[in-house]
Amino acid sequence: MARRAPxxxxxxxxxxxxxxxxxxxxxxxxxxxxxxxxxxxLLPLFGLPLLAAFVVLFVWFASAVHxxxxxxxPHAFLGPGPAGIGDVLVLLPAFVAAxxxxxxxxxxxxxxxxxxxxxxxxEDRDYPGVGYGPSQRALFKFGxxxxxxxxxxxxxxxxxx
Numbered sequence: 001m002a003r004r005a006p007x008x009x010x011x012x013x014x015x016x017x018x019x020x021x022x023x024x025x026x027x028x029x030x031x032x033x034x035x036x037x038x039x040x041x042l043l044p045l046f047g048l049p050l051l052a053a054f055v056v057l058f059v060w061f062a063s064a065v066h067x068x069x070x071x072x073x074p075h076a077f078l079g080p081g082p083a084g085i086g087d088v089l090v091l092l093p094a095f096v097a098a099x100x101x102x103x104x105x106x107x108x109x110x111x112x113x114x115x116x117x118x119x120x121x122x123e124d125r126d127y128p129g130v131g132y133g134p135s136q137r138a139l140f141k142f143g144x145x146x147x148x149x150x151x152x153x154x155x156x157x158x159x160x161x
């Protein structure tokens with residue numbers, strides 16, 4: 001049974017369709033050519049510190065869970081000594097889960113700057129479905145899936161620490 005093409009404004013279904021068809025990399029290269037404005041430098045400038053902040057937030061959450069489960073047991077994530085399975089189950093999922101909210105906030109902050117918003121909208125004009133709204137919706141949906149997968153792993157890691 002042939003699958004029909006995804007809606008242009010649904011980035012997640014388009015991503016899945018391109019993966020199934022085997023042409024995601026070619027399309028990704030084509031889409032990446034649109035970014036020419038110096039305003040695009042704001043994305044990593046805001047995104048990387050926000051990514052670090054969200055990772056710290058998730059690790060703090062794991063520390064709170066650990067304190068709740070083991071109130072008399074001292075703990076130190078990223079402390080001295082080798083990393084155990086609990087550390088790995090906290091840090092890796094925390095990093096993965098932090099990606100979507102960091103990018104959501106980054107896009108929002110850059111969108112608040114009118115010249116950056118206009119420049120990026122002009123770059124996106126010839127590429128349907130890659131503007132601010134569809135990107136935010138896709139990041140939100142993707143972030144919920146990541147959170148549903150990573151949060152239980154973070155809690156298990158905190159309990160094992």
